[in-house]
Amino acid sequence: MRIGGGAIAQVGEVVTALGARRPLVVTDSFMVSTGVAALVVEHLATAGAHAAVFAETVPDPTTASLGAGSAAVRAHGADAIVAVGGGSPIDTGKALALLSAQGGHMRDYKSPRVNHGPALPVIAVPTTSGSGSEATQFSIITDSDTNEKMLCAGPGFLPAAAILDFELTMSKPPRLTADTAVDAMCHAIEAYVSRKASPFSDSMALAALRTGGAAIRDVYADGGNRAGRESLMLASLQAGIAFSNSSVTLIHGMSRPIGGNLHVAHGLSNAMLLPTVTEFSIAGAPERYAEISRVLGASGPNASDVTATRRLVDWLRQLCADLAVPTPASYGIDRSVWDALIPTMAQQAIASGSPANNPVVPSREQVEDLYARVFDAQPH
Template identity: 65%
Template sequence: MTAPIALPRIMRIGGGAVREIGDVVASLGLSRPLVVTDSFQVGTGAAEKMLDNLDAAGATARLFADTVPDPTTDSLEAGVAALAEHDADSVIGFGGGSPMDTAKALGILGRQGGQMREYKAPRNNIGPALPIIAVPTTAGSGSEATQFTVITDSTNDEKMLCPGLAFLPVAAVIDYELTLSMPPRLTADTGVDALTHAIEAYVSRKANPFSDSLALIAIGTIGKVLRRAYADGNDAEAREQMMLAATQAGIAFSNSSVALVHGMSRPIGAHFHVAHGLSNAMLFPAVTAFSVGAAEARYADCARALGVATSGDDDTAAANHLVEALRELCRDVQVPTPKAYGIDKTQWDELIPLMAEQALASGSPNNNPLVPSDAEIRDLYAQVYG
C-alpha cells in the first residue's frame, strides 16, 4: 500500500530565517502578499520588520492584523475583504496556529469564495487556492507544514477540521528566534501539543514509515528539551530544538493523521475558549491510558523514544511507562484540569453529549488505535474534568 506524502515546496530553517521572507516570496514568482498576523506581532515590531524585508525584495505587501485566537467564520470576513482590496496573489501566515489557520482559510476563500463550513471534513480540498507561506512564532501547532486548517463556525461553536492539499503551505520559514519571547504557559501548551502530534501520528491507523520516522525523532527531542524551554525561555538551544521538533511532528501527522485526543480537544476549545494546545494537554494522559491496550507495541516505541522505557522493558510495561510519563510531564508544566481552569461543572456536563457528537463527526477518533463509542467519549470527558 502506498502512502501519499505532501510537503511544502520550500522550507527555510534556522535562526534569522525570517529575514529571508522577501527572497522566498520572490522565488515563488509572487509579489502582492497579504501578511496575516495578530496584534502581538504588531506590538513587538516583528510585523513591521517583515513588511520592510518584503519591501526590500520588491514585493508590495499589506498587513492584516485582525486575527483572533481560535479563528471563527465571522473573523474571516474582514480578511477576505482585505485580500480583495489588496488584489493579493498570496497569503503569509505569521504567528502561532491561529494566524496560520486564518491564512490557510483565506487562501481558499480568496480563490473559491463561499463559506468555510463548505470545506470541512469529510470534504477533501485540493484547490484552487492562493499560495500560502507560513512563518510560525510558536513551537507547537506544526501548521506551517500541514494540509489542515481549523476554523470555528460562529453559528454553532463547532470547531471544523478542514483538510486537503489546498491548505498546505507552498513555503515555510522556520526561525526559532521568533519563539524566544514565548512565556512559560504558552511554551508548555504548544510543546505538549507538538508531543501529542508526534505520538498520535505514530499510533494512528494511517501511520506509515515516512511519518513514523519523523514522529519518533520529534518525540525524542521534545522529551529532552521541553522542560528546559519551559524553565528558561532564553535557552536558545532548547528553543531551536523544540522549533524543529514541532515542524517534524507537524509533517508526521499531516502525512498520517491525528486521533482521539484531537477529536475531543476541538470541542473543548470551541465551547470553552481553551487554547488548542492546552485542551490537548488536558486530555492527553487519560486518552492515552484508554487507547494504549489496542496498540501496545506502538505506544512502547513512543515510550522508548521519549526516554521513559528501555529495550529491557516488554511492550506492556513500556506502554504503561508512557502513560505515567505523560501524567508527570503535565504535572511538571502545570497543565490544569478543566475544573482548575475555571470551567463550570454544570456547563461541562451539559455539553458533554454535544462535544462527544462533534468529536466523532470530525473523523479523528476513527484513526485512534481503539476507536471509541459515543458513550466512551462521554466517559472520558467526565474523567478529565478534575
C-alpha cells in the same frame, strides 16, 4: 522551507521566487506590537514586494473573523499570503487563501470533504513551536453559529513555503511554551499510533519525539534556552509533517470541541486529555505506545511492552504536573456546564473523523465517559 536562526531575512526572496509581488501579511496585534510584522514587511520590501498587513486575526479563528480578512485580500489585490504567528494566524491565512480563490463559506470545506486548489500561495512563518500548521494540509476554523471547531483538510490548505526561525519564539512566556510544545507532542504520538500511519510518518513522528521530548521541561524553566527553542521548533515541524500524512486520533478529536465550546486554548485542551486518552488507547497498539515510551526515555530500552506502556502514562502525568497543566475543574470550568456539554462535545468529536483513526476506536458512550473522567483527573 528555510530553517534556522535569522531565516526570517529570507522571506522576501521566498515570496518573489513564488512569483508574488503583492503579498498580504496575515498576523495578529501582538506580532504588530513586538515589531515582527514590521520586520517581515521590511524584508519583503527589500526584495521588491509591496506588502499590506492584516492584523485582525483572533485566537482559535472563527468563520466570523474571516470576513474582514477576505476584504483585506480583495482591497490589496493580494497574490500571496504571508501568515505570521502561531497556529491561529497560519490557519487563518490558509483559509483566506482558499476562500479568496474559490469563494463560498468555510463550512462548505469542512471534513470529510477533501479540498484541492486553486488557492493563493501561503508562506507560513510560525512564531510558536506547536501547531505544525506550516507543514500541514489542515485549517481549523470554528463555526461562529454552532461553536463547532471544523477540521478543514486537503492539499488546497498546504502552504507553498515556510520560514522556520526559532529566534522568533524566544520571547514566548512559559504557559504558551508548554501548551504549544505539548500540542506538538500530541501530534507526534497520535501520528505514530494512527491507523493511517506509514513508515514515512513513523520516521517523522519518532524524530519529533526524540527532538522535542527532552527539551520541553528545559525551555519551560528557561525561555532563553536557544538550543531548546531550536529543538522545539524542529520537533513541531517534524510532528506537523507526520500528522499531515497520517492524521491525528482521539486526543485531537476530543480537544477541538473543548476549545470550540469552552474557549480553552488548543494546546492546553490537548494537555488536559493526554494522559487519560493515552491510557484508554494503549490496548489497541501496545507495541507502538511502548516504543514511544522508550523514545521519550520514560522506560529503558529493554523494558517489556507492559512495563513501558505503564511508565509512559506515568511519565505523561508527571509532565503535565511539571508544566502546571490544569484540569478543566482547576481551570475554572463549572461542572454543570461541562456535564451539559458532554453529549454535544462527544457528537462533534466523533463527527470530526479523528477518533476513527485511534488504535481503540471509541463509541460515543466511551467518549462521553472519557470527558467525564478528564474533568477532575489529577496528575501526580
